[in-house]
Amino acid sequence: MTAAQIIFLITAAVILGSAFMVVTTKNLVHAALWLIVTLFGAAVLFATLNAGFIAVVQVVIYIGAIAILFIFAVMLTRRSMTDTGPGLNRGWWLSAAIALLTFGGLVWLVSGWGGFTKAAPAYPSGFDAVAALAHALVSPEAFVLPFEVASVLLLAALVGAVYIAFQRKGEE
Amino acid sequence: MQSDWTFIGLFLIVGALIPAAAIVVSALLSPRKPNPIKDSTYECGIETVGENWVQFKAQYYIFALVFLVFDVETVFLFPWALSLNQLGLFAVVEGIIFIGILVAGLVYAWRKGMLEWV
Numbered sequence: 001m002t003a004a005q006i007i008f009l010i011t012a013a014v015i016l017g018s019a020f021m022v023v024t025t026k027n028l029v030h031a032a033l034w035l036i037v038t039l040f041g042a043a044v045l046f047a048t049l050n051a052g053f054i055a056v057v058q059v060v061i062y063i064g065a066i067a068i069l070f071i072f073a074v075m076l077t078r079r080s081m082t083d084t085g086p087g088l089n090r091g092w093w094l095s096a097a098i099a100l101l102t103f104g105g106l107v108w109l110v111s112g113w114g115g116f117t118k119a120a121p122a123y124p125s126g127f128d129a130v131a132a133l134a135h136a137l138v139s140p141e142a143f144v145l146p147f148e149v150a151s152v153l154l155l156a157a158l159v160g161a162v163y164i165a166f167q168r169k170g171e172e
Numbered sequence: 173m174q175s176d177w178t179f180i181g182l183f184l185i186v187g188a189l190i191p192a193a194a195i196v197v198s199a200l201l202s203p204r205k206p207n208p209i210k211d212s213t214y215e216c217g218i219e220t221v222g223e224n225w226v227q228f229k230a231q232y233y234i235f236a237l238v239f240l241v242f243d244v245e246t247v248f249l250f251p252w253a254l255s256l257n258q259l260g261l262f263a264v265v266e267g268i269i270f271i272g273i274l275v276a277g278l279v280y281a282w283r284k285g286m287l288e289w290v
Contacts, residue, residue, distance in 0.1 A: 005183070047177050048177070052252065060246055060250070061243065061247060065239075065240045067241065068239065068240070096239070128255070130250075130251045131251070131258060132252040132256075134252050137248070138267070139265035148266070148269060149271040150248055151274055152273060154241050155276060157201075157241055158238065160279035161234070161237040162234070162284055166286070
């Protein structure tokens with residue numbers, strides 16, 4: 001077994017174990033924290049697949065932003081953070097069956113693809129994916145306009161969030 | 173496997189091992205004579221009041237939202253900042269415009285009093 005395979009197996013075991021903890025733990029805050037472990041495992045998988053930028057984005061967006069949102073949502077909606085409900089509801093077997101079917105269907109679909117059994121191809125030497133992305137983002141022939149429009153979009157999101165929060169504050 | 177990620181992986185492993193070792197060694201070496209006052213929760217020397225799992229004030233979520241926007245900004249600026257020395261003046265100005273537009277949003281939130289600690 002190569003080192004890459006050992007790393008993959010450990011990462012996969014951590015992802016599956018923490019994902020199982022997310023759905024079985026009764027404390028919602030603990031579920032959110034286990035979710036961070038799962039997302040970090042996914043970032044490690046991206047890194048082993050030569051997708052360094054995606055791995056960084058996974059850490060910054062999913063662990064940095066989405067997990068914060070989850071924890072804030074739990075903290076703001078629960079009266080006490082020790083609130084626990086039953087872990088299972090009546091439809092648990094149905095959702096388990098759908099999850100298994102989806103997994104089986106995905107495995108069946110992807111195994112038909114030619115790259116399924118191949119390792120991730122290495123970049124040609126001297127090729128820097130992040131630098132190529134940076135050049136594409138700021139060069140006038142490529143995506144400089146979407147790059148600046150993304151800034152305006154983020155500005156709109158920020159102003160919208162402040163506006164909504166301000167309205168709430170006034171109502172109190 | 174690239175060597176860069178090997179270093180990051182080693183760093184993560186060592187970074188997890190050092191605090192774990194500190195806790196394990198202190199648990200092994202320290203003498204233990206517990207009494208009720210020693211076992212009580214330490215809160216700046218005052219007796220603790222109420223539960224330790226309390227609900228946070230709802231106003232804090234504006235900080236989360238503002239953080240979120242700048243977190244997404246980081247994703248766009250990350251490749252730009254990493255290859256700043258290979259890019260020309262035009263690219264630097266592009267990035268500064270990008271940051272400037274978002275700073276306008278931050279100034280708006282500031283002027284609205286959203287960044288005040290409540």
